[in-house]
Amino acid sequence: MSDDVTLIATAAMGLESVVASEVKQLGYDVSVENGKVMFNAPVSAIPRCNLWLRSADRVKVQIGQFKAITFDELFEATKALPWENFITEEGKFPVSGKSVKSTLHSVPDCQSIVKKAIAERLKLKYGVAGDLPETGALYKVEVSIHKDEATLSIDSSGSGLHKRGYRIGQGEAPLKETMAAALVLLTNWKPDDPFIDPFCGSGTIPIEAALIGQNIAPGFNREFASENWKWIKNRYWEEAFEEVEDKANYDQKLDITGSDIDHKMIEISKDNATEAGLGDLISWKQMQAGDLSIRKANGYLIGNPPYGQRIGDRDAAADIYRDLGKIMKELPSWSVYILTAFDAFEQKYGQKATRKRKLFNGFIQTNYYQYYGKKK
Template sequence: MKRTFELIAPCHFGLEAVLKKEILDLGYEISLVEDGRVTFIGDEEAVCRANVFLRTAERVLLKVGSFEARTFEELFQGTREIPWEEYIPQDGKFWVAKASSIKSKLFSPSDIQSIMKKAMVERMKGHYNVTWFPEDGASFPLRVFLYKDVVTVGIDTSGDSLHKRGYRTLTAKAPITETLAAALILLTPWNRDRILVDPFCGSGTFPIEAAMMAANMAPGMNRSFLAEDWKSLVPRKFWYEVMDEANDLVEQDVKVDIQGYDIDGDIVKAARANAAQAGVDHMIHFQERPVSALSHPKKYGFVISNPPYGERLEDKASLPALYREIGERYRALDAWSMYLITSYEDAEKYIGRKADKNRKIYNGMLKTYFYQFMGPRPPRRNQENRTIETETE
């Protein structure tokens, strides 16, 4: 009989709605949406499917408890009340990997980590009737959030952050994470029938994530997860079944027009290598090319990019000219849309047009803006085709 869990998926602040839609599309019920994370209901299979298929989650946590704690004694007692023996075997390695506290009486991460570990040991000593634990088995790292004195406790099922797809072995100076790139693409109306160009492609993250979407490749297909070793909690058969599901969905022969340019030839080579590692190098055209050469003969394409921010003082002076050039090249494209993520607050001024939408997104601790310049929609297909589509849906 399958067990039912609450699962917590952290994400970038400001992108909760994108992750929520992904989880709903996988078929799971949302129980809570908070700043930076979405909680949903699922079984053992959901642990596997969420890790393998979610493009915008940072990791997947198995929620084991939630309680109020304003003192360290309350933290100890609340932690000890959690039935750890239902999750962690006697030889399991367990520790509080990360503790964060916002607007709470308890705020010292190291003290929170130490006290919770002691409480877990006390609980499990009584259940397993031992005085010490070897901790030489599977790993069960905890992640703990304190918000307004409410402690939420989850066990990390993912291990390495889910942005580590396994394909990016080489990176540019200021890479954008795979999860953030995927979320930003999903915020646009782009689909695999439309052109996509990234004129500042760096290590190739935007083009690669777009190509994986176009080919219906699950982001977690080529990596491992901590919970694969939790044989008593998440049987191995679920991992095998989900990987089979992911492989069956791949469409390797899909035709797309995805391009990535960068002014640095070595970076372009790295992007090609990363795309090959991801299995999508045949879907992307990478080229050493400056933004001044951005052009395309067709209509209704998309520019989706992470241009330089000028975080270093010596780079700031070059930004007005760079963003002016971006604006000029964009205006030369016929009926295109452009989506840029940047922390440069004068981007619209030098692009020469106010964005149709502007979304504030935190890229780590850096406040950035996702500027959305929307071109016209392509014309609909003829009436006959629309009728056929309607009749066969």
């Protein structure tokens, strides 16, 4: 097979440009569509992208793309693709699917047809008379049909890339690690700048900031499905892990603080930071946001405060925003970035944002309010 592949880095809605910027920094040219970033790259990009992409959800290998308005077309076009170049004889290949605005709207039927077509192709190529064993490495196939255009891909990540491997505890509504990293990447924060998250919960935003600050690859502490794929040379993984170690800047000093009103969350944050190997790099404090005291001239405050969406919580959230606004009004040199679904945030905070960006925190539509500090 060719040493070049077409890769898809999937992204949460609103984060496509962040993911695209990360892919470009790795040296690959991209095209951007809703929810995904496409790029052609050497096979060696699969380990690198899985290890380095902070804001992407997954990295998929595109096997083929074609129009299909009948089940026969879907079957034949799928069977014509070179699956034997990717899936071994004993490989396990479950098929998931989705269909949007397409003639073939029955997802279970599409999955079944794609599964059968791949199996027939592999049995023909490997000379297997009966059923394929499917006892080997995992190749999660996805059939995605949008406006009758079918895209077939294999997920190279395994577990979603937000599963960094350091979260051993969490609160009720934890922020995904990929979103937390994106919130930091959407700012101009540099490792030398003070950094505060006064609503740290289980510590995700400060931990992701520390990983960014020391240029530690977010995937350094986990495994990927594609590590077991025979067509990816072992040396590609070895070289990728060597790059991760070479580029990490463990000597970079950081001034990062996470605080929360709940002392239990502070203990969880400490445990998570220790698991990530950052135990001594982040300061943790149990306190409410209204007691925040900042004495440094310049810095960045990034937070994901309570949204006040449950009955009885709206007034409490409004009070938090009001108190924070009063504190930060006295610190015009600080940049403030707040993610919330609270529709009257600017009114309660007491200042119109320099910019706001629509993002989805899971299925919740939020705005990322950005206040740019005037540096002293």
